[in-house]
Amino acid sequence: MTEDILALIKENVIQGRVTQGDEGLEEGMVGQPGVSELTDKALAQGISPADIIKMGLTEGMDIVGQKFEAKEYYIPDMLASAEAVGVAMEILEPHLAKSGIKSKGKIIVATVKGDLHDIGKNIVSILLRGAGYAVKDLGNDIDPQAIIAAVREEKPQFVGMSALLTSTMIHMRTTIQALTESGLRDKVKVIIGGAAVSEEFAQSIGADGYGADGFQAVRIVESLDSGGDN
Numbered sequence: 083m084t085e086d087i088l089a090l091i092k093e094n095v096i097q098g099r100v101t102q103g104d105e106g107l108e109e110g111m112v113g114q115p116g117v118s119e120l121t122d123k124a125l126a127q128g129i130s131p132a133d134i135i136k137m138g139l140t141e142g143m144d145i146v147g148q149k150f151e152a153k154e155y156y157i158p159d160m161l162a163s164a165e166a167v168g169v170a171m172e173i174l175e176p177h178l179a180k181s182g183i184k185s186k187g188k189i190i191v192a193t194v195k196g197d198l199h200d201i202g203k204n205i206v207s208i209l210l211r212g213a214g215y216a217v218k219d220l221g222n223d224i225d226p227q228a229i230i231a232a233v234r235e236e237k238p239q240f241v242g243m244s245a246l247l248t249s250t251m252i253h254m255r256t257t258i259q260a261l262t263e264s265g266l267r268d269k270v271k272v273i274i275g276g277a278a279v280s281e282e283f284a285q286s287i288g289a290d291g292y293g294a295d296g297f298q299a300v301r302i303v304e305s306l307d308s309g310g311d312n
């Protein structure tokens with residue numbers, strides 16, 4: 083039963099269907115529940131938000147990415163899927179937040195300059211909030227100097243950066259350099275993630291941690307928060 087509904091969420095992410103009124107890429111889907119109705123139903127059945135994210139939403143977007151790479155999908159198809167994931171995450175957010183007992187540290191998150199991909203960053207933000215962190219999400223296409231200004235103003239313990247493009251990941255390095263030049267580098271732990279980057283890249287630019295997915299990002303932040311080396 084649990085697998086069935088998660089498989090349906092995954093399939094409807096792939097189809098880019100938000101609600102039951104939406105057409106999918108395949109014909110004859112109008113009237114069948116979309117990602118928002120299925121997410122509500124999954125929660126009502128007691129399925130955990132983490133399973134919905136991992137086995138429904140993320141697995142669905144993985145397939146969308148593969149189809150895009152295989153040129154089976156075009157940008158509008160990806161956007162429809164992205165919207166479905168975004169709507170589901172809005173439904174899940176209060177349920178994730180419930181698990182956070184009290185606010186831990188503060189983290190600023192941003193998708194780096196030139197990069198408009200924000201789905202992964204939004205998932206990471208919501209999971210961090212769910213884990214009890216105060217998250218200030220600066221958005222996407224964020225200039226290093228805007229991150230510096232936010233660190234001065236917000237005084238967070240962490241800075242999290244996301245990059246999906248090989249052409250934009252360089253701004254993670256420039257942001258860390260700007261933190262150093264501003265005398266702020268030792269005030270914050272920096273963690274990075276996103277499909278363009280890796281553990282090796284994180285080490286090469288002097289980041290404190292790398293998260294391959296949203297759940298790992300939370301674990302890394304918690305580990306750094308408790309004084310671990312991640």
Ligand code: B1M
Nearest residue numbers: 147198199200201202242243244247248275276293295296
């Ligand atoms: Co674009 N795009 N895209 N795209 N897009 C990729 C990234 C690409 C790999 C597709 C491809 O060609 N195979 C490719 C990049 C190639 C490269 O650089 N090597 C690409 C390209 C080329 C482009 C454009 C240039 C296309 C064009 O216009 N010709 C353009 C660039 C726009 C720009 O940014 N300036 C573009 C545009 C778009 C859309 C706007 C249509 C849309 C984004 C919508 C949005 O984000 N609001 C989009 C999408 C959806 C994708 C793919 C298909 C999916 C990305 C995604 O949302 N994944 C992607 C292909 C792919 O990844 N397979 C692709 C799901 C998401 C949950 O995963 O973001 O990886 P992800 O986040 C994960 C982890 O990485 C991690 O946790 C998240 C949750 O598990 N994580 C962190 C992420 N951030 C983290 C931060 C952390 C820790 C963990 O700490 C702080």
